[in-house]
Amino acid sequence: MDNKTQVPATVEEAIDLGLLATEFELIKEAMGRTPNFTELSIYSVMWSEHCSYKNSIKWLKTLPKDGPQMLVKAGEENAGLVDIGDGVGCVFKIESHNHPSALEPYQGAATGVGGINRDIFTMGARPIAQLNSLRFGDISLDRTKWLVKGVVKGIGDYGNSFGVPIIGGETMFDKCYNTNPLVNAFSAGILEGKMISATSAGPGNPVYIVGSATGKDGIAGAAFASKDITEESSDDLPSVQVGDPFQEKLLLEATLELAKTDAVVGMQDMGAAGITCSSCEMSAAGDNVGMDIDLSKVPTRQNNMKDWEILLSESQERMLCVIEKGKEKIVEDIFEKWDLHAVQIGVVTVGGTINYSMNGELVASVPADSLVLGGGAPIYDREYTEPAYYKEFKKFNIDQVEQPEDLTAVAMQLLQHPNIASKRWIYEQYDSMVGTKTMTTNRPSDAGISNIKGSNRALAMTVDCNSRYVNADPNIGTQIAVSEAARNIVVSGGIPSAVTNCLNFGNPYNPECYWQFVGAIKGMSEACLKFETPVTGGNVSFYNQTVIGGVEEPVFPTPTIGMIGVVNDKSKIMTMDFKSKGDLIFIIGESKDDISSSEYLVSYHGIEASPAPHFNLNDEFALQETIKGLIQNELINAAHDCADGGLFVAMTEMSMPNKLGFDIVTDAEIREDAFLFGEAQSRVVVTINEDQEEEFIEFMMNQTVPYTLLGHVTKGKMCVDDEHFGFVTEIKDLYDNALEKALA
Numbered sequence: 241m242d243n244k245t246q247v248p249a250t251v252e253e254a255i256d257l258g259l260l261a262t263e264f265e266l267i268k269e270a271m272g273r274t275p276n277f278t279e280l281s282i283y284s285v286m287w288s289e290h291c292s293y294k295n296s297i298k299w300l301k302t303l304p305k306d307g308p309q310m311l312v313k314a315g316e317e318n319a320g321l322v323d324i325g326d327g328v329g330c331v332f333k334i335e336s337h338n339h340p341s342a343l344e345p346y347q348g349a350a351t352g353v354g355g356i357n358r359d360i361f362t363m364g365a366r367p368i369a370q371l372n373s374l375r376f377g378d379i380s381l382d383r384t385k386w387l388v389k390g391v392v393k394g395i396g397d398y399g400n401s402f403g404v405p406i407i408g409g410e411t412m413f414d415k416c417y418n419t420n421p422l423v424n425a426f427s428a429g430i431l432e433g434k435m436i437s438a439t440s441a442g443p444g445n446p447v448y449i450v451g452s453a454t455g456k457d458g459i460a461g462a463a464f465a466s467k468d469i470t471e472e473s474s475d476d477l478p479s480v481q482v483g484d485p486f487q488e489k490l491l492l493e494a495t496l497e498l499a500k501t502d503a504v505v506g507m508q509d510m511g512a513a514g515i516t517c518s519s520c521e522m523s524a525a526g527d528n529v530g531m532d533i534d535l536s537k538v539p540t541r542q543n544n545m546k547d548w549e550i551l552l553s554e555s556q557e558r559m560l561c562v563i564e565k566g567k568e569k570i571v572e573d574i575f576e577k578w579d580l581h582a583v584q585i586g587v588v589t590v591g592g593t594i595n596y597s598m599n600g601e602l603v604a605s606v607p608a609d610s611l612v613l614g615g616g617a618p619i620y621d622r623e624y625t626e627p628a629y630y631k632e633f634k635k636f637n638i639d640q641v642e643q644p645e646d647l648t649a650v651a652m653q654l655l656q657h658p659n660i661a662s663k664r665w666i667y668e669q670y671d672s673m674v675g676t677k678t679m680t681t682n683r684p685s686d687a688g689i690s691n692i693k694g695s696n697r698a699l700a701m702t703v704d705c706n707s708r709y710v711n712a713d714p715n716i717g718t719q720i721a722v723s724e725a726a727r728n729i730v731v732s733g734g735i736p737s738a739v740t741n742c743l744n745f746g747n748p749y750n751p752e753c754y755w756q757f758v759g760a761i762k763g764m765s766e767a768c769l770k771f772e773t774p775v776t777g778g779n780v781s782f783y784n785q786t787v788i789g790g791v792e793e794p795v796f797p798t799p800t801i802g803m804i805g806v807v808n809d810k811s812k813i814m815t816m817d818f819k820s821k822g823d824l825i826f827i828i829g830e831s832k833d834d835i836s837s838s839e840y841l842v843s844y845h846g847i848e849a850s851p852a853p854h855f856n857l858n859d860e861f862a863l864q865e866t867i868k869g870l871i872q873n874e875l876i877n878a879a880h881d882c883a884d885g886g887l888f889v890a891m892t893e894m895s896m897p898n899k900l901g902f903d904i905v906t907d908a909e910i911r912e913d914a915f916l917f918g919e920a921q922s923r924v925v926v927t928i929n930e931d932q933e934e935e936f937i938e939f940m941m942n943q944t945v946p947y948t949l950l951g952h953v954t955k956g957k958m959c960v961d962d963e964h965f966g967f968v969t970e971i972k973d974l975y976d977n978a979l980e981k982a983l984a
Contacts, residue, residue, distance in 0.1 A: 248274035257284035263618060270610035278548045278596070278604040283611065285513040285552055286520060289782050292617035295748035296780045299761045307774035309737055311435075315613070318359040318438050318508060320776020321431065322738045324806050326695045329431035331365035334373075334424055334703065334742040334802035336781040341423040345390025349423050350398035351483040354556050356425040357404060358509035361492050362559060364436040364499035365429035369690045370399055372409040372425050373703040373742070373800045374666075377418030379658045379982045384413070387421050388983060395425070396669035401485035402492075406670035407688035409703055413658045416795045419786035424742040424779075426703050426802040430692065436499055438508040438518075439525040440562045440588055445505055447531055447586035448568075449515070450575050451491045452557040455541035457482045459552045487557040487580070494578040495559065501574075503567035510558040516551045518560035519586075519594055523608035524615055530593040530608055533586035536600075547598040562588060622748050624755035629849070633712050636850035638835055643913045648965050650844055651888055654917065655971060657843050660885045661978035683815045684897050686728040686881055689807060698807040700734035706884065707796035712837045713852040714759030715766075718799050720852065720921055722767035723860045724883060725803035730864045731879040731924055733814040733871050734805035736771050739764075741778035741801055746785045746794025756797040764799060770857055771864075773803060814871050816880035817897035818927055823877065823953040825902055826936075827887065828870075829863050829923035830946045833914050839885050840917035855921040859945075863922045866945045875928060875936045882923040888916040888960070890925050895958065895968045896975065903959040904951035916960065927953060 254264040257280060267283050268274055275283065289295055305314045311321040311329055319333035337352025353370065360367045372395055377384045399406050404427070440447075498504050506526075508518040515538070523530050535550045545553075563571050568584065575582030589595075596604040610616030644650050654660050687700040704725040710717030726736040741764065746753035768775055785794040807813055835841045836850040870876045882890045891902050906915045914920075928936050940947050951959075958965040965971075 247276060249277050249280040253277060254280055257281060258288060259284050263287060266618060270607060270616050276604065278551065279606055281548045281552055282516050282604060282606055285516055286611040287617055289748070289780065290512050291517055292613050293780055294618045295620050295622055295782065296743070296757070297613060297619055298621055299758055300780070302761060303765055303775040304768050305774050307738060307772060310774055310776070314775055314777040318362050320738060320740055321363065321435065322776065322804070324699060324737065325697055328692060328695070329365070330428055330699060330804055331360050331363050331431050332426070332428035332740055332802065332804055333359050333777060334426040334740045334800060335359070335779040336742050336744060337423045337425065338420060338744065338781050338784055341391055342420050345387045346394040347482050349391040349394035351556050352423055352425045353395055353398040354483045354485065354488050355511045356427045357402060357488065358511065360427050360429035361495050362436065362438070362507050362509040363431065364433060364496065365431035366496060367404045367427050367429040369688060369701060370404050370406045370425065370427050371688060371701060371703045371802065372406065372423070373705065374409070374411045375417045375422035375707065375795070375798060376413050377421065378415045379413045381418065384418065385983050391421065391423055392666050392669055398483055398485045400671040402489050407690065408701070411663050411666060412707065414708070414796065416793070420784045420795055422744050422784065422795065422798055424703070424744070424800045426740070428699065428701055428804060433499060436504055436507050438522055439506040440522040440529050440531065441505050441526050442562070442564065443529060443588050443590045445565050445588040446563050446568055446584045447533065447588060448561045448563055448571060448582055449538055449585050450494070450559045450561055450582045451580055452484065452487050452555060453539040453541045453581060454550055454553050454558065455555045456545065456549060456553060457555055459549055459554070483556045490578045490580055491557050491559070494575050494580055497574050498571060501570050503563055503570040505562040505564055507559055507561045510554070510560060512554065514551065514553045514555070515560065520608045520611045522560065522562065523592065523594055524612040528590065528592055530589045530591050531586050532589055532595045533597070535596055535598045535603070537583055537585045539581045539583055547596065547603040551596065622754045623751050624758050625751040626755055627752040633849050633851050636836060638833055638911070638914065641835065641841070641845055641847065643911055647912060647916060648963070650840065650913065650917065651965055652974065653844060654840060654885050654889060655892060655975045656978035657839060658979055658982050659839055660889055662976045663979060664976050665980040665983065684817055685732040685813065685815050687732040687734060687805070689732060689813060696810055698810050698813065700729045700732050700805040700807055701803065702728040703800055703802045704728065705798055705800045707798040708837050708842070709852040710760060710799060711796040712850065714756045714797055715763035716852045716855055718760040718763030719767040719857055720855050721799060721801045722764055722771065722773070723857070723921065724881065725801045726771045726773065727864060727881045727924070729803060729805035730867050731814060731881055733812045734807045736773045736803055736805045739768055739773045739775050739801055739803050741775060741799055743778065743780045744784050744795065744798040744800065745782055747792060748782045750792065750794070753794050760797055760799045767857060770861055812871055812874070814879050816878055816894050818894050818900040818953045819877045819898070821900060821953055821955050823927040823929060824933060825891070825904060825950045825952060826926050826928065826947050827923055827950055828866060828926060828945055828947050831887070831907060831910055831915050831923065832918065832920040833910050834920040835914050835918045838917060838919040840913065853919045853921055860922040862945050863924065866943045867924055869939065870926065873939060875932055875939055876926040877929060878927040880925050882925060884919065886917040886919050887923070887925070892958070892971060892975070894925065896972045899956055899968050899972070901954040901956045901958045901968045902951060903954050903957070906961055907948070
């Protein structure tokens with residue numbers, strides 16, 4: 241390489257780009273010389289946490305990855321791929337777009353939706369459903385309201401225009417997310433043909449950039465995602481990408497048409513780190529291949545873009561394709577038909593070096609393997625220490641909390657709390673029916689269910705995490721997150737299949753934050769092994785915190801679990817709604833004198849220091865096996881898990897779809913507030929037709945799981961221990977409109 245016109249970079253520049261001084265030395269060692277600024281920029285994004293997982297990969301490798309349905313291993317491709325039967329594969333993944341959404345909520349969230357869908361269709365699968373998991377700060381703050389409205393509109397506008405239904409999700413509010421919201425987007429697609437791999441092969445094969453033109457939006461976005469949000473972060477607005485869902489729809493159709501040909505060798509979407517990441521990762525995934533890339537051939541939206549700007553741009557709706565030589569016209573014709581760019585910008589070469597040139601001048605030459613995870617990217621073993629609060633939380637005793645006299649008032653307050661109340665204001669902005677595959681739009685179920693046409697099967701999916709539990713106890717809290725995801729699929733009539741995760745944590749250099757991360761990974765491993773749901777991949781998002789006046793305030797550790805499952809018989813999909821007056825209401829599982837980490841304890845009593853709620857993984861597994869048997873034998877007509885807000889909230893949610901109520905009796909041995917509002921895990925409310933009571937009890941007598949008759953379904957009145965709690969029609973109005981009022 242001719243360095244006469246290239247000035248060697250300095251360690252100060254490396255540090256400015258987010259690298260460590262020790263990493264600058266590693267780069268010099270890998271290259272055998274001092275890099276120039278463009279090369280240093282390449283390493284800065286590729287060795288950022290967002291691309292290299294340098295602070296997390298040691299622990300990620302301990303997660304269970306093997307299972308009979310797995311078709312690709314975690315990390316091998318853009319997304320996970322599992323066999324769901326009948327010759328059909330499901331491609332699915334969850335990713336975060338937290339930092340961009342904190343600064344520019346509309347585009348930050350919209351491009352998160354675009355990026356996760358590209359991960360699906362770049363493998364040759366058609367996306368059929370989306371979910372999202374959102375976390376915001378104190379809802380009374382104007383900034384929180386601005387963030388909520390921007391994020392929800394961004395998700396809705398992009399998803400609706402792109403034409404993939406949003407069929408479920410979750411939203412939580414807590415002051416720990418005041419500055420740094422979490423926006424986690426999940427997408428699942430169906431693969432019926434061959435998979436397109438994110439790899440390069442065949443020296444001499446042309447390399448194409450397809451899709452949109454490249455602009456200055458999102459430059460160094462991967463590095464931006466790997467640092468703290470501070471008071472100066474608004475200066476990083478160019479790091480936020482701009483999305484165009486209509487271009488993405490064209491790109492989807494063109495890509496799936498290309499997948500049906502024999503022209504494509506490999507393809508990867510341009511997400512984090514743009515051309516840099518896709519060219520380096522595809523080359524490193526191949527067998528001793530590199531690329532020669534001419535950046536001056538890249539279609540650009542702005543004139544006179546610098547080489548490093550083109551390399552680091554994260555402009556949306558773009559792919560890098562390696563095409564079989566001689567079949568260029570096939571590709572060009574397809575993309576011309578869809579009115580998209582398809583421009584050859586390079587060629588596959590022998591050896592592992594990638595050469596980037598601009599206007600005939602070589603501007604960077606880097607060994608691909610040195611840049612990527614599993615190659616030369618650094619791997620760190622961070623120290624971790626148990627925070628003092630962990631033992632303090634364990635000291636909580638329910639006897640310190642006086643039970644309120646008026647539990648009706650507690651119930652009404654909880655049902656209007658933004659963490660419990662209907663998210664109607666959010667989901668009404670999403671199109672849940674586009675594509676005609678959604679099976680749960682008018683039949684409420686604990687999981688979203690998407691029809692697999694031409695088959696008796698359906699795909700169930702959910703996203704779950706109670707981050708307050710994880711904060712209280714990372715290991716147990718994450719076991720609960722996995723278990724609740726599995727429970728939601730099971731009570732909907734499905735069999736859990738596999739997991740993707742989005743791991744949202746604070747600064748990995750903070751030993752207490754890293755302790756939370758390690759504990760969460762250990763808990764996830766235990767639960768995934770128990771349910772035989774291997775981890776197919778996902779995303780790590782560190783640095784989710786606020787730095788104000790030099791003080792770091794991390795968000796709750798939030799390991800969001802995305803899980804898919806298979807409904808083997810569509811006639812046995814289970815819904816949560818009460819069906820008929822007089823049906824008997826049972827609770828399967830054991831209630832406890834436990835209000836730890838419950839929404840009731842935090843929002844009503846103002847007590848934040850308590851452990852995670854009671855949980856036992858073996859009890860949870862036994863519960864789910866029992867529910868599977870009840871559904872398979874058609875012994876129940878409704879099922880809903882007890883989660884946030886406890887039993888009272890679960891039964892109210894079952895009441896509202898058909899405006900039926902309940903009349904129940906509490907357990908005299910358990911405090912009434914704990915029985916109604918405690919969040920002890922591993923409990924499911926079911927209803928049965930009176931005619932089946934004998935058969936139901938006979939089945940339950942052969943199980944190890946406790947069960948209790950609570951009462952019966954009423955015409956619309958809600959009664960607990962003969963006390964009138966209201967009519968479901970009145971309560972539904974409060975529940976449905978509470979979030980909209982809070983955001984007004």
